[in-house]
Amino acid sequence: MTEAVNAMLELDDIQSGVLRPRPTPYAATYILLRIDDRKAGQELMLRASSLVASATHATGPLGDTWLSVAISFQGFKALGLPQESLDSFAPEFRQGMAARATLLGDTGENSPENWEKPLGSADVHVVLTAVSPDAQRLEPVLERARKTYRKLAGIAAIWRQDCHALPTEREAFGFRDGISHPAVEGSGIPGTNPKERPLEAGEFILGYPDESGVMPRMPWPEILGRNGSYVAFRKLRQNVALFRGYLRANSSSPEEEELLAAKMMGRWRSGAPLALCPLHDEPELGADRLRNNDFLYEADDPIGYRTPVGSHVRRANPRDASVAGIGRIHRMIRRGTSYGPPLPEGVVEDDGVDRGLMFAFIGASLGRQFEFVQSEWINDGGFIGARDAKDPISGANDGSGVFDIPRRPVRKRLHGLARFVVTRGGEYCFLPGLRALRWLAELDT
Template identity: 60%
Template sequence: MDATANSGTTGVRVEIEDVQSGAVRPRPVPYVGKYLFLRVDDRHAGRALLRQLIPVTASGLPGVDLDQDAWVAVAFTYQGLAALGVPRESLDSFPQAFREGMAARADRIGDVGDSAPEHWETPFGTGDVHVALSVLASDEAQLDKEVQRARAAYQGSSGVRVIWEQDVRQLPTGRTTLGFRDGISHPNIEGVELPGTNPREAPIKAGEFILGYPDETGHVPAMPTPDVLGRNGTYVAVRKIHTNVAAWRQYLRANTSSAEEEALLAAKMVGRWPSGAPLALAPERDDPELGADRRRNNDFLYRENDDRGFRCPAGAHIRRINPRDATIIGDARMHRLIRRGTTYGPPLPDGVLEDDGAERGLIGAFLGAHLERQFEFIKSEWVNDGNFIGSPGEKDPVAGHHGGTGTVTIPEKPIRRRLRNLPSFVVTRGGEYCFLPGLRALRWLAELED
């Protein structure tokens, strides 16, 4: 590793100047953004697009003020790389999950029923998505500036066209459409000079998130060839998720007898209170001051005082997605993800229990160097199964596919509580597996020759 320095216990230095900013930096708070999908009909036009986008694409870490930032990120599907004319030997070097795409692996990750690919929004899963652009900023002025710079790269080209756009923004409440603060947790990545949000989390090997570095197994994983294409890249699972807010509220109301019980049940299912305060630190009532404190709202583990889940149930959403040090079957560090969620659509007004028909939910970007043992494992084994916590018949109460037959167990003394007949509170509207290359790789792609 000629550009990294081995520093013993501190591991390697990630070539952060070659890593797209969209790979490792948290999104700003507050945020506004836009996602765009493009189709490449002419490989020469696609390469010309990249030459225009490279100066726009940000690299490295954010500035000192995380809330005053904006960036453009560029990623490609397998079909997109083929449309650019990437050589066959390089295309074949990508992992099978990426080559097949998310739609082909829907059963594996729980996209069934209403979430199955045949119900997805066009153009998800059609093979027409080639390039995915994401633009995130802390205010509208910065967003407009970056979007216009990105648009200038493809406007006027007959060989590249936009086939899908989605605006995202933080709601005025600062919470998701389900009413909970989001974007709190970010991993501590070894070799990246950006601290994680949990001071108790030991640094995770860079190779879990960025290609070209040792991962938690101690080895440098296989990556796409040639080296310039794979190194400093990562994979992104992009998901559009509709939230059934009315169904969520109806279920909480039907299974409680007061507003206080309703709030507690919701927190038990999520693992945090609406403010972001974790049940592990605030088990009895919401603590908005704790929830707003970036130094404290993610500063906890489970094994020391809540391994049995009396504060935060083992099946709660945040504990399934990141079990931390809890006693589980397997090693949680092997399945850590960078998760970046952004909200789309209007909120359902407070107190409304009936669905108004509006589209609302989450655009999720889940980043890691191993699609199968990170994103797919979490979806199949932790979200839609409970074997790892000793509850094989239960799914994630928030993100699992329940179809009206789900159950969730909440540990209580002297007798645990078991809720039944959970509906599905989220529905997949579409998804794509993308590859987010390093900047040198973008230049390599832009200069491909026939």
């Protein structure tokens, strides 16, 4: 009986933003808060608990607009969480993203010392995320969020980032984004790959069995950890001009540029996967949500003649490839949101404008999900037999990177890969359940 209860998702206690795919198009805003007074922080939790929508609404029209609340380790300390509870969090979370920089490839230009302030600092305590289909409907959500902290003397808003997803769904490099989402058992929300069976809820939400059949360790007491998730926030600047210049320098025609971009990503810019159309783009396929993620790799493309094994999408989610036996325990829920204006078409000179992506990677384990994928699959090529080769799009390349494109009779090897994506900051946070938010508000009692 206990196992049956554990397997049933308590949707009314899970934050909607954990499970709900974002609408298309949409507008979003991230607001960082610092807690200067413990009582004010607890009052903030109480007010926020009444505004955060639960996953009960995640499958209906009400789910298109929501506010989520995430708390950093320093935030829990500021709230007055008992030491026993603080010690029960995962070690990666306790250390924070900035302290894990070397493991994540955040060195050199990506180093925390170069991050946008206050990202990665001890001042980041609470992350409010508001999402809505458009800016007009987002503003009332933001106003409600502001009311939770505006008149609390011990709460300071220290950073804001406005984001968007255009009707084209394309990010700064020009690729359709937000295509692949796993199905979570018991959520009622289908995944985007019909060939991938739903993953156990415990891979993403604490308090439920994971793919190995065990209950992942969660923070203590149970009311604090149950129905919560870890989240890795990342602000990533995209050097679009540098990327375009690299494509042009390594191609002999605009058509070859597009093919090279597709080989590096694993998809054409329209979103059409190379696995289904390796020779030319098919925009209708790219826009078809029922088909654009319906594929595997190993059965008909083990060498990577269609989709190079070192391409971005194949590294980030190898699907049925040889690592797929363990691949399911490294799956994450990924939410990416663009910021900044697009660089005009054809421009290959940097205009100095900041543009890129705000990411949220959601899962039950920062270590075996986000950090593993980042360190072992994105920034190391050992699992594909190319240890020196990093992800050609988002890897921590330094101008000496290489990328192999399998082809007959001889492979093509690209040299001189630069760092097209630069980390501007980030933080590890925890998305508590709604009951946990109310419990945090009553810590003193």
